Amino acid sequence: DAGITQSPRYKITETGRQVTLMCHQTWSHSYMFWYRQDLGHGLRLIYYSAAADITDKGEVPDGYVVSRSKTENFPLTLESATRSQTSVYFCASSVRTGSNQPQHFGDGTRLSIL
Amino acid sequence: DAKTTQPNSMESNEEEPVHLPCNHSTISGTDYIHWYRQLPSQGPEYVIHGLTSNVNNRMASLAIAEDRKSSTLILHRATLRDAAVYYCILRDVVNYGGSQGNLIFGKGTKLSVKP
Secondary structure, three states: OOOEEEEOOEEEEOOOOOEEEEEEEOOOOOEEEEEEEEOOOEEEEEEEEEEOOEEEEOOOOOOEEEOOOOOOEOOEEEOOOOHHHOEEEEEEEEOOOOOOOOOEEOOOEEEEEO | OOOOEOOOEEEEEOOOOEEEEEEOOOOOOOEEEEEEEEOOOOOEEEEEEEOOOOEEOOOOEEEEOOOOOEEEEEEOOOOHHHOEEEEEEEEEOOOOOOOOOOOOOOOOEEEEEEO
């Protein structure tokens, strides 16, 4: 049971470059989420998706783009990376939305922008 | 989501029970109480959730006060692998916001387990 996997685990890039973080889940969960985790802020939602081809903004969407052409994949793209986007990024999924539905998280991508 | 208050850190000895408290004095009648934990260098992991009654699963137990203004996550026998940050999160049954399913993580309680 592979669950939810993120790649790469670590990435170093330069300011202004485009970078894509990948997220793949094997459960066929409808909902997928991207969070970032920074010291002093905890985890904050960037974007989420209710199903293939349905995405919406979270708390901190500026500078990020998402797509979801297939249920199992939910890539996150930084079109022109900035240093403020240095962070640890977590992808998550859940069967459906609802306040009693747990989310399942990947192990994260640690992104450093120089 | 209503706010929760947790101690910044706690210590436990291996193989002893651990009681992690959470205060949520402004909880509404439609808020579920969720617990997640985050081990070092890993993503958050769902632990347990409840509404009014105490709940048990293979990982832990959740004890909810009768007035629901506080709850306690109970690890029955702490192991070294239980060392993590534990988050107590409230999620409204009806009004979980425009960001569907958004979990609002606070700072949590960092649990250290001594051998």
